[in-house]
Amino acid sequence: xxxxxxxxxxxxxxxxxxxxxxxxxxxxxxxxxxxxxxxxxxxxxxxxxxxxxxxxxxxxxxxxxxxxxxxxxxxxxxxxxxxxxxxxxxxxxxxxxxxxxxxxxxxxxxxxxxxxxxxxxxxxxxxxxxxxxxxxxxxxxxxxxxxxxxxxxxxxxxxxxxxxxxxxxxxxxxxxxxxxxxxxxxxxxxxxxxxxxxxxxxxxxxxxxxxxxxxxxxxxxxxxxxxxxxxxxxxxxxxxxxx
Numbered sequence: 001x002x003x004x005x006x007x008x009x010x011x012x013x014x015x016x017x018x019x020x021x022x023x024x025x026x027x028x029x030x031x032x033x034x035x036x037x038x039x040x041x042x043x044x045x046x047x048x049x050x051x052x053x054x055x056x057x058x059x060x061x062x063x064x065x066x067x068x069x070x071x072x073x074x075x076x077x078x079x080x081x082x083x084x085x086x087x088x089x090x091x092x093x094x095x096x097x098x099x100x101x102x103x104x105x106x107x108x109x110x111x112x113x114x115x116x117x118x119x120x121x122x123x124x125x126x127x128x129x130x131x132x133x134x135x136x137x138x139x140x141x142x143x144x145x146x147x148x149x150x151x152x153x154x155x156x157x158x159x160x161x162x163x164x165x166x167x168x169x170x171x172x173x174x175x176x177x178x179x180x181x182x183x184x185x186x187x188x189x190x191x192x193x194x195x196x197x198x199x200x201x202x203x204x205x206x207x208x209x210x211x212x213x214x215x216x217x218x219x220x221x222x223x224x225x226x227x228x229x230x231x232x233x234x235x236x237x238x239x240x241x242x243x
Contacts, residue, residue, distance in 0.1 A: 025132035029074075035140060038076035038108065039221040041084045043115065045140040046106050047133065049074035073105045073125070073133040078220045079172025080105065082234030083200025084112035086216050087169075091116040093198070097166040100124055102158065102173065102183075107134035109169050109200075110151045111141055122152040122165070131155060159186050163195060171200040180206035187211075187239050197239035202232040212237035 033047040049071060087094055087109070095117040101110035104123035107130070114121045123134050131153045141147040159182050168190055174180045187197045188211070201207050202220065216236045222229070 020128040022132055022135075025129050026136060029129065029132055029136055032071075033074055038081050038084075040081040040218060041076070041088065041108065041112065043088060043145070044084065044108060044111055045144050046076060046108060046137050047074075047140065048076060048106070071129070073127060073130045076106060076108055077172040078202040078222045078232040078234050079200035079204075080108050081171075081200075081220050082202070082216075082218045082236055083169055083171040083198065084109050085218055085220075086198075086200070086236040087112045087116045089216075094118040094167060098122075098164070099167045099169055100154075100158070100163055100165045102168055102170045104130055104134065104153075105171075106130075107137045107151065109171050110134070111138060111147070113169065114149050114151060115141070115145075115147055120152070121149075122154055124154040124156075124158050126155060126157055128155060159183055160189075161186075162193065163190065165195060167196045167198065169198050169200075172202065172204065173199070174201055174204040174207040177206055180208065184208055184211070188242050191239050191241040199237045199239060200234060201237065202234045211240055211242065213240055 029047055033049050035045055036048050037045055093116070094113045096119050098120045099110070099113045099118045099122070101107065101113065101121065101123045104110055104125045105127075107123045110121045110123040123130065125131075134151060134153055138147075138151055168187070170183070170187075173183055191197055198215070199207075199212065214235055215238055218234045220232050220234045222232050
């Protein structure tokens with residue numbers, strides 16, 4: 001989920017991403033993932049990497065040498081799972097609305113929004129592999145559950161810019177100081193302009209709680225290889241305009 005996930009922690013941009021062949025990206029994802037269902041959102045199928053897969057064993061420096069950003073699109077991060085769960089349990093949140101899944105990663109939250117009845121959904125992520133991950137994951141759910149509709153994709157950086165949407169969804173984006181400093185004033189501006197913002201977060205260090213209203217809380221199973229425990233307490237928050 002770079003901007004990311006979508007989804008998940010990360011804000012890397014692959015060198016030469018503008019030249020990335022979509023067929024190469026899809027082939028890479030197919031070769032390095034398997035179809036599974038996130039434990040907290042079993043209604044949705046995703047192509048995810050095993051925590052034991054060598055993809056996760058490489059350092060960011062090793063990935064950079066290969067021309068790859070960290071593969072945040074290959075994991076269903078806790079904040080995204082909590083936010084997706086909330087949308088499925090509270091479809092009135094997105095019913096008939098246009099939504100953007102910011103830092104979409106795997107596209108989990110965008111797929112959940114479409115499943116819950118969003119009028120339109122757009123996944124936004126600067127990682128070029130996220131576009132291919134979204135295509136593959138959307139196709140999985142169309143085939144497996146008969147999901148109808150399409151999800152748009154934006155690969156440009158939306159931070160600081162106005163958006164044409166009713167609702168912005170952000171799963172697990174406050175993992176990094178610089179990311180938090182960038183998105184906090186942007187979310188303020190969006191809310192002041194009439195765009196609702198919902199955040200799914202598992203207690204990341206840079207979450208600005210003073211700006212948030214808690215809507216729900218979940219216990220989300222996660223990978224100890226990537227997190228500091230096997231279950232994370234995830235809250236879903238509504239962003240409030242600053243006084």
